[in-house]
Amino acid sequence: MSDRLICTDLEMAYKGRAVFSSVSLALSVGLHGLRGSNGTGKSTLLRGLSGVAKPQKGRVLIAGHDLARQPVAAKSCLAYVPDEGALYPFMTGRDLFALCAWARKAESVSPGLIEGFGLRPHLDKRYDALSLGTRRKMLIASAFIGRPQVLLMDEPGNGLDADSRQFLMALLSDAARSACILVSTHDGVFLEALGARIIRMETLGKE
Numbered sequence: 001m002s003d004r005l006i007c008t009d010l011e012m013a014y015k016g017r018a019v020f021s022s023v024s025l026a027l028s029v030g031l032h033g034l035r036g037s038n039g040t041g042k043s044t045l046l047r048g049l050s051g052v053a054k055p056q057k058g059r060v061l062i063a064g065h066d067l068a069r070q071p072v073a074a075k076s077c078l079a080y081v082p083d084e085g086a087l088y089p090f091m092t093g094r095d096l097f098a099l100c101a102w103a104r105k106a107e108s109v110s111p112g113l114i115e116g117f118g119l120r121p122h123l124d125k126r127y128d129a130l131s132l133g134t135r136r137k138m139l140i141a142s143a144f145i146g147r148p149q150v151l152l153m154d155e156p157g158n159g160l161d162a163d164s165r166q167f168l169m170a171l172l173s174d175a176a177r178s179a180c181i182l183v184s185t186h187d188g189v190f191l192e193a194l195g196a197r198i199i200r201m202e203t204l205g206k207e
């Protein structure tokens, strides 16, 4: 099967109020950019596709595995970088990488990635003592552990300095040769520079 990320007739709601309905997507290997006005449901969609939030309706397939029926198999092929990274405040970057490597039965983050994001001096600091950009880079780096087939990223470039943003772009460009990457962002320049295929939230389903 060539499509790595499929969702069919997805509906997501908060407290019984639908954010969107009838959303269907079929994404293959490559870089896909999710765009749309504030509040159209981009973050909500990524939460549903990642299994962090449960859809009211619909089906999600990650690398052929049904997210609701085969959650372990599906999630082992998937990494999600949320907009607001909620981690235990006492956790360090080193702890996070070890946990992800253990969960995905994979080697930890490559030294090249740690150096590229300038993370080495911060590896043993508590999460709540890190700057916003450094937290984000820790989460992004952890997402690449085990080379997941599907990567979902919510505003990954937010708060990154120019060098880190450049490094992230190179990383995404390289990973998109073998993974299906869906990036939600308002940063059109970022997506255009990466040659991402643009998906407009407004065209996906009914609000």
Ligand SMILES: Nc1ncnc2c1ncn2[C@@H]1O[C@H](COP(=O)(O)OP(=O)(O)OP(=O)(O)O)[C@@H](O)[C@H]1O
Binding pocket: 014, 015, 019, 036, 037, 038, 039, 040, 041, 042, 043, 044, 045
């Ligand atoms: N935890 C929540 N409880 C209730 N409503 C929520 C919650 N999170 C989001 N919403 C609502 O769902 C809708 C979609 O929000 P979402 O954050 O997914 O949009 P978005 O497209 O990512 O927006 P932005 O571009 O501003 O980040 C909004 O109307 C928002 O108010």
